[in-house]
Amino acid sequence: MMDMLQIFLNESFWVASLRIATPLIFGVLGALLCERAGVLNLGIEGIFVVGAMVGWMSVYAGAPLWLGVIIAAAAGGLFGLFHAILTVPLGLSQHVSGLGITLFATSVAQFLYRTILPDVSSPPRIIPFQPMDVPILSDIPFLGPVVFQQTAMTWLALIMVGVVWWVINRTPLGVALQAVGDNPDAVNAQGLSVYKLRIGAVVAGSALMALGGAFLTMSAFDAFFFGMVNGRGWICIALVIFASWRPGKALLGALLFGMFDAFQVRLQTEAGAIVPSQIFLMAPYVLSIIALVIVARKAEYPRALLHPWFKGHR
């Protein structure tokens, strides 16, 4: 029991929690933007893969790290635009389109990787983002290392929580965005374009999702390998419901998830001899399902989520 307490008092635990949470923060924010506007984006898993591959490949080809981040976001936005065109003006099934985007984006990333690097046996590496050692601030006991020794992409994720919160809650655009996910007819009556708002939200959200993938290859690791996203996108889809579509709660959900994952890794080293390691590997997915089941009944989905809206139809 003392050992468990020790885990929580150790600053490396909190550093790891925030690091594990980072891609999920990007992903949940992205999913939240899409769904607030009324569009479920199951392309998330594939967009993660694209972001991871494209960002990494750009840097491997010689681009600076931040340019890689931008390229990854742009690639994510592009696949988002595809999903948005299919689901918004064409009003096609958001489920099927999203799954199609995931399959398509994943195979594009894998095909490109294999075609550009046909002969590599072990994945080539890049020099990823390094922890930002901020003078003075990093020396603050405990809080210093946890917050200020993260990489710049973790900071970006935390900043994006604030940005998304601000846009949704404090700007006219945010009001319109929420309305378009709840009552598109009213938005149309106001003279605003339902299509533009929804497409814009899906593109922006998908760009954020791609950043979650880019974090994996450019910050958490230094290489791209197949299967590295490993369901993180789907976990974000569960977390966004858990977060009741609020940016602050999305951060909380991702952090709780990161804490749990960091905790189970440490528990694994303690209890590894008795419990099969796979039990711990399963934990994040099981946890996501449990979180979903707990909130499912009282979840207040955006009212127009999954409902296409056609101009000129009533």
Add this chain to the structure above:
Amino acid sequence: MVIEPRGNISRGVQMAIPVIAALVALGLAALPLAFAGAPVLEAYKQMFIGVFGSVFSFTEMLTRATPLIFTGLAAALAFKARLWNIGAEGQLYLGAMGAVAVGSGLIDGPAVLMIPLVMIAGAAAGAAGMLGPAILKTRFGADEVVTSLLLNFIILIFVQMMLEGPLKDPMSMGWPQSEPILDNAALPQLIPRMRIHMGLIVALVAAVIAQIALTKTTWGFKIRAVGENAAAARHAGINVNRTLLGVACISGALAGLAGVSEVAGLKGYLTTDLSPGYGYSGIVVAMLAGLSPMGVVIAALYVASVFVGADSMSRAMGVSSYLADLVVSMSLLSVLIGSFFARYRIRFAGKAGASQ
């Protein structure tokens, strides 16, 4: 720009859409082929030869189509009731595990007894795999898309655990694989020296039964009613939840049979790379088929041809075989877009043709 419905879609158009979509996706493969620097026409030729070039390659394609028919049916039936079973990949592994648990030495008997037992065990395991998410949906309102997707990951890790534990073959030199399926429990080959096996026959029978059940029985009517409008179905006195749970079981059982067929008909023992994503490809198969069980058979043949053809082209020309996944995913998106143009026309306001 205004979108308006076309009214009734003729059966011919309905059948033509997936064919056109499949051709478009195959045609679009020219882009990645050119990107990879391959002579495009030669690559297509190699793909064609890879499927239709010999009796062996054709039976290989049929062998590859077998699990896709099962997972395609699993997706088609569930989607018909608007139950989003995206967990066929996991249910396939559960089915394979069920088959291995029963068929690798736990009991022994004549083949007439063992083969049905192995199938029942696999189907039951697969059914249980979808019953879980369905219950979470009907009891707690938890979205089955997310739960069935996440279960895929949980089940695959569970398979790893079993293959390092209770199901591990002590003779496998530490390799994580199960004990082999007994000869009596293995699905017999259909043609000597070819890998094609009885699983294909079972899959075809399942498709025929599913077609009849869906179009000719009250159960099929209920499924369609629930899928088209759950509220109206409930109002009409249909027990929606019970229908959903029933479909979930059948859908999971079909995906489980894909696993049985692969492990007892083809591989002989269970490893964690039994399926290269047949569960996910099954979704594409179902959508190409327009959710019709007999259509699933044809769509599965197409998807299997793409996989086998691309594999063979890849060996001959060094283009990544991930081209196949690219074509399959583009087929799904194409058929989705095609379904739109069948149902609606786009009218550009301001053009002369705007008034009718």
